[in-house]
Amino acid sequence: MKLEVQKRTTGKKGIINKLRREGHIPGILYSQGGDTTPVHIKAEEFQTILRNMKPGLLSTTVFELHEGNNKHKAIIKDLQYHVATYDLLHIDFAILTEDKPITVNVPIQLHGVIDCVGVKLGGFLRQVIRSMKVSCLPKHIPQQFIVDVTDLNIAQSRRLSDIPLPENVRPLGKLNEVAVIIGKKAGT
Numbered sequence: 126m127k128l129e130v131q132k133r134t135t136g137k138k139g140i141i142n143k144l145r146r147e148g149h150i151p152g153i154l155y156s157q158g159g160d161t162t163p164v165h166i167k168a169e170e171f172q173t174i175l176r177n178m179k180p181g182l183l184s185t186t187v188f189e190l191h192e193g194n195n196k197h198k199a200i201i202k203d204l205q206y207h208v209a210t211y212d213l214l215h216i217d218f219a220i221l222t223e224d225k226p227i228t229v230n231v232p233i234q235l236h237g238v239i240d241c242v243g244v245k246l247g248g249f250l251r252q253v254i255r256s257m258k259v260s261c262l263p264k265h266i267p268q269q270f271i272v273d274v275t276d277l278n279i280a281q282s283r284r285l286s287d288i289p290l291p292e293n294v295r296p297l298g299k300l301n302e303v304a305v306i307i308g309k310k311a312g313t
Contacts, residue, residue, distance in 0.1 A: 126174055130154070130164040130192045130218075145214070152216040154190070155202060157225050164192065168213065181232040184256070185268050190218065197221075198263060200229060221263035228297065230256040231267050233288070233304055237275030243307030248279040254304045257285055258297040265293040274305055282306035 133144065133151065141151050144165050154162040178186065183201060190197045199218040207214055221227060233255055244250055257270060270288045277283065286300035 126186060127189045127191065128166060128174065129170065130166050130190045132192065133163050133165045135163050150213050150216050152218060154192075154197065154199065154218050154220055156220045157222050157227075162192075164218075166216070171213070171216070181234065181255075182268055184230050184232065185266055187221065187263065187266065188218065190220075200227070200266070223263060226260045226262055226295075227266070228258060228260050229266055230258050232256045232269045234269050234271050235305060236271050236273045240275050241277055241307065242275070243277050243279045243281065246279055248307040248309055250274065250277075250305065251308050252305045254285065254302060257288065257304075259290070259294050260297055261291075261294045265291060267291060267294060272305055274307075277305075277307045279307050279309050 130152070134140065144151055148168050149165040150168050150171060151163070151165045154164055156162075175183070186200065188199050188201070190199050197218075198221040200221065201216065202219040203217040204213060205215040206212065219227065233252070235250070235252060238244070238250060241250060259267070261267075270290075272283050272288060274283065282303045283305050284300065285296065285298070285302050285304050288304065290296060
């Protein structure tokens with residue numbers, strides 16, 4: 126995804142509010158060396174990207190940021206929203222370096238929910254964990270992990286260890302945690 130960013134001056138709150146009134150989202154580019162660059166992007170351009178993106182995949186989407194003659198590959202590190210209007214107030218990007226691993230939360234998508242045996246028998250599906258934190262090189266970032274729940278019966282589950290990981294992706298965290306379970310409804 127290509128996105129145009131422009132450097133901005135750091136300063137008082139009034140300058141940032143003026144940017145927002147003019148239709149821009151202030152942000153920061155974080156390099157892996159610890160340097161930061163204040164930037165801003167056009168809110169309309171970013172909203173268009175969000176509308177065309179499959180839900181849940183923002184954390185693993187690699188953006189190609191164009192800043193004048195410079196190009197950076199980056200992922201979104203953090204988003205800040207207004208508490209009442211839910212307008213996007215600030216965006217942080219982590220610049221990717223091809224030879225340095227990055228930590229990313231990869232979303233877990235469920236497949237076969239409609240045909241799930243346990244749900245057809247009256248159980249309910251509960252997704253306990255919605256993403257898995259992994260470490261990998263930027264070129265190996267998985268877009269998502271797919272968990273097939275078609276053959277799960279009531280009281281059966283899938284753990285993080287049941288998710289097939291690509292060879293170049295290292296999981297961070299406990300793989301024995303339950304990712305999805307088919308629960309039994311009360312009274313059945």
